Amino acid sequence: MSMLRLMGLNHWNGMRCVMKKIIEAIAKNKLSRYSYSKISTYDDCHYKFKLKYIDRLKVEKLPIRALEKGKYIHKLIESYFTLRLLGDTINMKTVEEMSIEDYPHNFPEEVSRCISIFHSLINSDRFQKLFPVDVCVYPEVEMEIPDIAVAYIDAYVEVSSDNSVILYDWKTGKTTKYNGRQLAFYFLLLNHLRPEIKTVTIRYYLIEHDEILEHTIDENSDIVLETKGWIIKTLEEIDKDTLYTKNMNNCRFCEYKDYCQKETSEILREYHNKINKEKR
Template identity: 25%
Template sequence: MDFSGFEFSQNALNTFKTCPKKFGYKYEQGINWKKEDEEEYYKSLKYGVEFHLMCERYFSNIPVGNFSGDKKYEKFSKWLERVKNVVPIYKDREYLTEYGLSIKIDEESRLNVKYDLAIIYRESGVLCIDIWDWKTENRKINYNDLEKRMQTIVYMSVAYEIIPKIYGKNNEKVRVRMYYYQPEYYLEPIEIKYNEEKFKNDKNKINNLIKEIKKSDFKDKNLNSCKFCEFNMLCNQKNINDIAYEEY
């Protein structure tokens, strides 16, 4: 695969970790389609995108509109009020919505991130960076899963490395924290703290994974993920249900 100009993301890295062959289908061959039997999943995804847009408008000081009386979005007003309570707006802080960053990996590729919300401010002379991510899925998330997620590893690593170069001073102390907030289930966000040791470990994980991807022929596949994969019929020449999967 030619990686000239390739832009890695947490989704791309996570896809390879899930299954190298799936990465090959999506990013080498450019194959991508929806699973016919997961209509509700895509409806939920669209629902989440619309709520993210609502939050973006609020933190950008743009009117969010009135959703009262609309059953499809009846939760939005309640969710937004919860977001307002956990993320108050202060005049001395900068609120960056849908904030994108890109870091150079090597001469041919980059690593990109986009934060739902990044808040930059100083507290007792320390540069503080709060990364917020809104979660609207129906399954309740928990701290242990989130701390190990590729999203957490990539988002916090890039924030720790790049944002101080934009908003800080040379070699100054920086505090980075990431908050996952799921308004359907929580009144308080799940907070993940960060430090220099975590950054070094995460940086090595990311670099090693990218090196592994660039050396791969994308032929290996993870059988544990087949029955949940949109490529299972293309990859295995049949649809793998629970019984057939166990036999396979």
Template identity: 20%
Template sequence: MATYSHSRLSTFEQCKLKYKYQYIDKIKTEIVTSIEAYMGDICHQVLEQLYKDVKHQKMPELKELLALYNRLWEENWQDGIEIVRKEYTVDNYKEMGKLFLIEYYERKKPFDQEKTLALETSATVEIAPDINFHIRIDRLTIKDGVYEIHDYKTSNSLPTQQALDEERQLTMYSYGLKKLYPNVNRIRQIWHYLAFNEDIVMERAEEEIEAERNKVLEVVKEIESCTDYPAEQSALCGWCEFRTICPQFKHLYKTEAMSTKELEDDDGVKLVNRFAEVCGELEKVDAEKEKLRQALIDFARKNNVENVYGSEMKVSVRSYPKLSFPKKEDPVRKQFFDVLKKIGLWDELAVADVYELTKMINCGRVNSELMKFLEQYIEKSETTYVNLRKK
């Protein structure tokens, strides 16, 4: 029976190659984790101990918790923890986590706002035949008969309302809680954004929770039918532990380990440098070509000629009417299409947007059932793009 989790689904959605490395190939890398994730994990452990003490009728002092934070930080530190933002040091991140805990402690003491039922729970629930979902709740509480799922976030950004409306993690935890404890009626979802010393509280209706389960099953279906795992570059790549083996970045890591002489001799480095030079030269030529094109147009109009002759070549200069119609984003586009249908030109002019269809297929937006109908009309080949940009 397959078991999925929020983090597993998120990994697939972010980058299919990372998913393959992590969940299929199970590759271990030299990069253990990011400094942000490490700091977040230590904060979680301290907050777990805080509420464990409170549950046992012990009120921990702030200095005790900070001492625990320092001890856990030192004991668990290891080589391979990646710092992506090089302008900040390990101590910067350590002090940041400490500040999170101080502010949380001062705002929440004496920690009697609700009754803690469980800490760092771990369970799996069946969401469909042969498909399980793993839930791990930071803290489960009850207040006025309402169950509460708490989740601690050390992110440096607050979610938008749209992101909250589309949130999957705690919504699926709510589904799991109801499956595990059928007597549970109402559930609050509470995110503690420690960097902002702020809580966000939401409740989901039954239909919202069920809709989220169906969305999860759609992603699972896509995962289980996936046969191609391309690397998908994004802002999250800087925190990926597989950068050293990813085809998007492994040559970068190889060159960073080279001496000056090795860099000069590396075929890839030489090719990119020469390619950049040629592209720069072409840009200059294209700019000059455009100036000449405009000068020829001006000359032809001034002298009322359509052909301009050189020593061995001639240039033809002709103007034609240019017609523009409503573009995709234009609100009158639909009205324009309706007119074409009304006057009988639609069938003659309408063609499938095969470029958009190609994008849909490559992005996995056409499911396997529909692909069965399309396959017989697809001629497969390969197109390779070579683009120059800054590192």
């Protein structure tokens, strides 16, 4: 297994179009990189995309128990792998100290459960089979085109001798579904930067179920072709967008919910004041 820091200029025509659109969008919106989550955010709500990535508006996020618990478990595991990579002695105190930035401050009662889950996880036969002790894994992977960090993969990566790629990740929620579009996004970027990469496999360890879920795609997979079209279409919309409309259906768990409601109230108040003045 090796650190995946890929550079490359050779690419097939379809991928050239996708990457050209991504680079143009980065230049237009002054974004340092495009990730799957940024494109998905625009797809979910144009206005949230503007607030988060263009205006860079900082707001206090709504505390969500499952999200904070999941982040803390992820950080515990990442700290564990970092120690393993460095060849350091692994003890729980060090792992906890390295994970303090994602401590679930809003739900401190979850800490003991998270640590218990972490212990069960690293001692699970299935988890050890997925991440053998004698294998080095790396917690961060960046893929670059010269001078532009285009996107990143938040997963552990193995590049095999036959140029196939395996991504390793884990899920802290109860769902057993996988995000095919996200996997296709990763495949498109990997294939662009290393055209010899023809297949990408993702292996999820489902923590709540103690199971491994595996999916493999290649350049002819329907989801790859669909995702390529989705990326191009979405970036073209971002390029033309000047209104950044709100999608009110996705407000419930949005961190900008209070800001948007306050802003809408002020706009309505100004509108009614204007109407009342005109009636006088």
